[in-house]
Amino acid sequence: MKIELISPAAETCAWVLRNFEELGKLVGNEIFMVYPIALPTIAALTPSDIEVTIIDENILPINFDKQVDLVGITTLTYTAKRAYEIADKFRQKGVKVVLGGIHPTMLADEALEHADSIIIGEAENVWPEFIEDFKNNRLKNIYQSTNKTKLDEQDIPRHDLLHSGRYLMNSVNTTRGCPNNCEFCLVHTFFGKGMQHKPVSKVIEEIKRFPKWFLLGKYFFLKIEKGIFFSDDNICANNRYAKELFSALVNLKIMWWSQAQLNIANDNELLNLMDRCGCYAILIGFESLKSENLKxxxxxxxKISEYKKSIDKIHSHGIYILPSFILGNDADDVEDFKKLVDFINKNNFFATTLSILTPFPGTILYKRMEKEGRILDRDWNNYNFQRVVFKPQNMTPEELQNAYYWVLQQIHAYPAIYKRLTALWNTGHFKKYAGKIPFYLRILSFLYITKYLWTKDLSQIKFILKIMLIAYKRSTDVLAVLLGINYHYYVYSLPKGIDPVVYRNKLNHEEKNKENYL
Ligand code: SF4
Incomplete structure (x- = not known):
């Protein structure tokens, strides 16, 4: 019996899931930051008499003619349309399809139109029962997971089934859930109250099993431990567990990043441990610079009053902050976007995640927007954090969309990237990791960036020349330069954003002219 597990490609991806084209050109193959951890986790639970394969559609095309008995598709809201297309095609060929993940959990009836079965909630709990039913030809429409997954009983995910050389980082999950309940977030709805923790010994065993050698892209066979992305939603939420985990990681000498909340800055012991155990960067949801929005x-x-102090503290421990902000909150107005750009540049945030407020089905936000009649668009492809799908409170959808492009382009202009990168490098932050990257690769990479001098874009030429002047220092991070160029190319391929205040004046002016004309 053969099962194919599929992660559908999104029409356009969130930052961390993006294809790093510029790095891909260097290593000879498309490279993504991380892989979806759900499928290797499910594969590990599948009995050994069943052959399992995993297709991440970002990396490999789907072969619809392949002889498989069952297809399982993990489905997020912004991949739902593609997931349904894939499901419909396989079902037309007589292959049974099961859909799981957040979107089918929140919109079961919709998902059932495209599947033989759907799994509601955490799939691990019902997968053995589902497989048994499939083998005995008695599939039910709905498999509802009522219990929380016991992470201590979970088998180590089948990382080996992924095309490891196409991802910059390995993905490991240590906790499930988050004690908070932010209005826009699905974590609480999906995982329920409270948290689950994988025993630290299991996490360590999982990490130790990763191969020490790996092929990056086509050409680079590297003997370094790959970085690790801990795919937790809030890795330090349980302070005691986090400290136990980080203490155990110290001896492994890995580099890792994950997501946490800003109050990690209040715990020196925690920050020291994070620094010592290889925490390279941490994604923190600042969300807004206005307390009305946070409320x-x-x-x-x-706490907005603590932002500055907390940022400086985390940076002083040699940890890059990858901040996340939401645009289009109810208290946002067009004057606020310039303040956000200044805040990002002033605090030397290298890679910022900017998301347009998105009312995902199942969130408290979705229910509120629905009640207020503010949802404008139900095309799930547009629920990708990059398009306005609702009516903002203090501006038009067009104004918000324009502001999103404008902020992105402001913070990814070359002078801004250079300022933030060099400020971080000057702290010596990267130095402690530089030794982990083979010397020849550093030299080769810096030679490689000279190719970006062949352009008519003067600001790019200036950026590269300035970088080359400091490229010999061990404190510089080639990968960050390539990522910076990658982001720059991407955001400048989007429609041009205009200063939101100027844009509003322009719209008002046009409106007045129209009235006068009438
Ligand atoms: S803190 Fe983060 S993970 Fe937790 S509910 Fe809020 S947004 Fe979600």
């Missing part, structure tokens, strides 16, 4: 979204853990 509306129920992000109680963030």
């Amino acid at each position: 509306i979204m129920n992000k109680k853990v963030n």
Whole structure:
């Protein structure tokens, strides 16, 4: 019996899931930051008499003619349309399809139109029962997971089934859930109250099993431990567990990043441990610079008065902050976007995640927007954090969309990237990791960036020349330069954003002219 597990490609991806084209050109193959951990986790639970394969559609095309008995598709809201297309095609060929993940959990009836079965909630709990039913030809429409997954009983995910050389980082999950309940977030709805923790010994065993050698792209066979992305939603939420985990990681000498909340800055012991155990960067949801917004979204853990102090503290421990902000909150107005750009540049945030507020089905936000009649678009492809799908409170959808492009382009202009990168490098932050990257690769990479001098874009030429002047230092991070160029190319391929205040004046002016004309 053969099962194919599929992660559908999104029409356009969130930052961390993006294809790093520029790095891909260097290593000879498309490279993504991380892989979806759900499928290797499910594969590990599948009995050994069944042959399992995993297709991440970002990396490999789907072969619809392949002889398989069952297809399982993990489905997020912004991959739902593609997931349904894939499911419909396989079902037309007589292959049974099961859909799982957040979207089918929230919109079961919709998902059932495209599947023989759907799994509601955490799939691990019902997968053995589902497989048994499939083998005995008695599939039910709905498999509802009522219990929380016991991470201590979970088998090590089948990382070996992925095309490891196409990802910059390995993905490991240590906790499930989050004690907070932010209005826009699905974590609480999907995982319920409370948290689950994988025993630290299991996490260590999982990490130790990763191969020490790996092929990056086509050409680079590297003997370094790959970085690790801990795919937790809030890795330090349980302080005691986090400290136990980080203490155990110290001896492994890995580099890792994950997601946490800003209050990690209040715990020196935790920050010291994170620094010592290889925490390279941490994604923190600042979400907004306005306390009214934080109140509306129920992000109680963030205190705007503490932002500056907390940022400096985390940076002083040699940890890059990857901040995340939401645009289009109910208290946002067009004057606020310039303040956000200044805040990002001033605090030397290298890679910022900017998301347009998105009312995902199943969130408290979705229910509120629905009640207020503010949802404008139900094309799930547009629920990708990059398009306005609702009516904002203090601006038009067009104004918000324009502001999103404008902020992105402001923070990814070359002078801004250079300023933030060099400020971080000057702290010596990268130095402690530089030794992990083979010397020849550093030299080769810096030679490689000279190719970006062949352009008519003067700001790019200036950026590269300035970088080359400091490229010999061990404190510089080639990968960050390539990522910076990658982001720059991407955001400047989007429609041009205009200063939101100027844009509003322009719209008002046009409106007045129209009235006068009438
Ligand atoms: S803190 Fe983060 S993970 Fe937790 S509910 Fe809020 S947004 Fe979600």
